[in-house]
Amino acid sequence: MHLEKLKELHDKNLITEEQFANLELIISKKLFSVFYELRSLLYLGVLLFTTGVGILIYLNIGDLGHLLSIIALCVVTLACFFYAFKKASQYSNSKVNPPTPYFDYIVLLGCLLFILVLGYLQFQYNILDESLGETTLVTAVIFFLAAYRFDHLGVLSLAITAFASFWGLSVSPQEWYHSDFFITANLHVTAMFFGAGLAGIALILNQRGIKQHFTFTYFNFCSLIFLAGALAGIFINEDSYAFYLLLLYSGCALTAYEANREKSFLFLLYAFVFGYIGTTYFLVDFILDDPFIWFFYMLASCGGFVYFIIHYKSYFKREA
Numbered sequence: 001m002h003l004e005k006l007k008e009l010h011d012k013n014l015i016t017e018e019q020f021a022n023l024e025l026i027i028s029k030k031l032f033s034v035f036y037e038l039r040s041l042l043y044l045g046v047l048l049f050t051t052g053v054g055i056l057i058y059l060n061i062g063d064l065g066h067l068l069s070i071i072a073l074c075v076v077t078l079a080c081f082f083y084a085f086k087k088a089s090q091y092s093n094s095k096v097n098p099p100t101p102y103f104d105y106i107v108l109l110g111c112l113l114f115i116l117v118l119g120y121l122q123f124q125y126n127i128l129d130e131s132l133g134e135t136t137l138v139t140a141v142i143f144f145l146a147a148y149r150f151d152h153l154g155v156l157s158l159a160i161t162a163f164a165s166f167w168g169l170s171v172s173p174q175e176w177y178h179s180d181f182f183i184t185a186n187l188h189v190t191a192m193f194f195g196a197g198l199a200g201i202a203l204i205l206n207q208r209g210i211k212q213h214f215t216f217t218y219f220n221f222c223s224l225i226f227l228a229g230a231l232a233g234i235f236i237n238e239d240s241y242a243f244y245l246l247l248l249y250s251g252c253a254l255t256a257y258e259a260n261r262e263k264s265f266l267f268l269l270y271a272f273v274f275g276y277i278g279t280t281y282f283l284v285d286f287i288l289d290d291p292f293i294w295f296f297y298m299l300a301s302c303g304g305f306v307y308f309i310i311h312y313k314s315y316f317k318r319e320a
Helices: 003-011 017-027 033-060 065-086 103-125 129-150 153-166 171-176 187-207 212-236 241-262 267-286 290-315
Strands: none
Touching: 065 103, 065 129, 103 129, 103 153, 129 153, 153 187, 153 212, 171 212, 212 241, 212 267, 241 267, 267 290
């Protein structure tokens, strides 16, 4: 609303003097919310705290002792979950607001410390070598339960990440550098099945009205994992090139459909970028052998991308 419209409403006595004064502060930007800034600082504080604990233990492990450090971490972790269960509102399939301003951050801190304890036990004592997969699966289950019980999107992201790691969908910087990521036991096939399966579960939960505000997070992970798997399949399977390209286009079409349904520019960007990479790879093999044609293709595609950003970003802001 513009200030002129607000004055018009006031002149027509449709709003009171007090309402006009309050709204005028907001519209003129004299009064603004720092809600997201404070949330960002609190989340940053949680991450810095867990990082600091890890560094403190690493630097002073000889003085503190391994057992004492593990006990201290376990105590703090249990305290976080005790607070969460004590303060948590009753479970509901719909969205539940946090009971206290610090509730979400304490839940996230407890989950991160839980991961830190497991990592510490494995790093120092190697007690999880023979059951690392089962431990990862149990961690994912615990995080899924915590995400739904405490209505926490951040913990849900941790749960999906842990569940993906259980299926082998993880990559270290060393594996990426040495290109082992693309050749590890058909990892791209696992990624596509994982993305499609998780998307199906998310759709079922959404249709049944179970935490429908979680669906966006599910689809965010699913679309990225599936599209990355299909694109990797194009790169490393020359014999099944057309099949993986068809899968990629199908994934891009579904992602674009979801973008239009959710009015999400992010999903549309995923579809455009992955579709562009797959199409360019296809054209390089069959059409763009001439450097002159390649130059004009790159020029036209860059211009198209700029148009895409300008045109569709404003379109999807309508219901943002």
